[in-house]
Amino acid sequence: YWTNKGVEKLMGILKEGIHAARSLRSDYRVPNHMKVDFYFRTNNNELEEQLISEELDFCTLARANFLKPASMIPAPSKGLCTRVINDQWSIIVCLDGVIDVEAELTRLDREKCRLSSQVELYTKKCTAPEYESKVPESVRISNGEKLDSLQREMTETINAINTFLTMKETRKEWEEK
8 A cells, every 4th residue: 555556656657757858858958057948748637737736756766947838838939849658748948048059050960960970871881792791690780770760860960950040040040930
C-alpha cells in the first residue's frame, strides 16, 4: 500500500517533460543561469490539470520561469521551438530575447560545414571500390553507424538553422510593423 500507481504515472510523464525541456535548452545552448518560458500542448484534460499542478517541480528541474498551457502563449509570439514528447503532449520553449540568433546561425553554419565534410568522407569510404570485400565486417558496421549518426546530426543542424532563420524573419517582420 506504499505505492500509488497514479502518482508514479504522473511523475513518469513529468520526467519525460523535464528531459525534453533540458534537451531543448541544451540544443539551443541556453545558459544554465537563464530561466526560460515553457508552454505545453495536450488534448487530454486530465493530463493538463496534472501538469499545471506539478508546475513548480517542472520549473525547478527544467530551469523554467513557468509551465503554462499553449493557449496562454501571447499573440505576437516569436522564437518558439517545439519538442514532441509523446502522442499525449508536446512542450514549447520561448527563446525570443534569450539567445543571439545571429551568433547561433554563425555557429550552426560552421557545424554544418564540419558535418558535411565528415559525411562526404564516410560516404567515400563506404562507396569505394572493393569496400565490401577488403574491409572487415566490424569496420563496415562501425562506418555505417558513424555515417548514419553524422547524417542525423546534419538533419538536426539543418532543422535548427531553419528554426533560427524563421525566428530572424519573424523578428524582422515585427520590427517593421
